[in-house]
Amino acid sequence: MNAFDYWSIFRGALATVTLSLASIALGVPFGLGLALIRWAKVPLLNRFVIGYVSLIRSCPAVTLTLLIFFALPQFGISLDPTPAAILALTISTAAFNCEVWRSALVNFPREQYDAALSFAMPRALRFRRIVLPQIWRASLPGLVNEMTLQIKSTPAVAVIGIVEITRAALRVGARTYDPLPPFIFALVLYGLIVYVLIKTQRVIERRQSVERRA
Template structure:
């Protein structure tokens, strides 16, 4: 492998990081919003969210990517490959994040919420000051696990022409007729990305334990 080959795979890694980061930044709060709707048991919206989460979680990321890229133009909305990839990844991760958040909401001691209600604390304040800090702590391990899975799901967007780590390694292997070195390098890059994410999680958990993010 030449220096250019390594740089090509590194560019694929940058694409993977960018797509994953954007979809995570969008998908985590979206999942939280969906979980709040289910936790609050909003009659109609709750059923819609339940159906949305059930369908999306059962749909492979590659199928969802093709659906977004090819089906939306039939509805009059055409997306370039990058926005389509971001949309598909965000839709996918938001559904899984919803279940992670919802699980934490289910475990939240409801009597604390009711006690704040007895003191006439506004609903938004109750959620922001009492519910979310505890739910966030309980959800953090699951959210980080979903983020690592999201990073490893990005090869699915290669079907619409996005060159991420795996596709870049495949191209280099095809050109050099030596597929093993580029895929080993791709594996190292994946490992470094996931390692950085896990380290960040540990830093956040440490600050939570010391009250730095309370």
């Protein structure tokens, strides 16, 4: 491998990080919104969310990516590969994030919410001050776990032409007829990305622990 090969795989890593961060930034709040609909048992929407989560969790990311990229043009919506990839990854991770958030909401002590209600605290303020801080702490490990899985799911979007880490390593291996070095380098890059994510989780958890003791 020469310097250009390393740079090609590193560019694939940048694509992986960009797609992952974009889909995570959209999927985490979207998943929270879906979980709140389940928690509140909103008529009709609750059934829709149950069906959505069940369907998407059973659908492989590569199948969802192909469906979005090739099916949407049939309805007059044509997306470039990058937006289509972000949309597919967001739809996928939101379904899993929904279940992580919902688990925290189910275990949330409802009497705290009812106590705030008795003081006529507005709904948005109740959620922001009482519910969200507690379910965020409870959901953080599960959300970070889903984020790491999301990063490792990005090779699925290679089917629509996105060159991420794995595809870049595959191209280099095919050109050099020596696939081991590029895939080892790709593995190192994946490890570094996930390490940064886990390190960030630990920093947040330590900060939350200090805040609780204060």
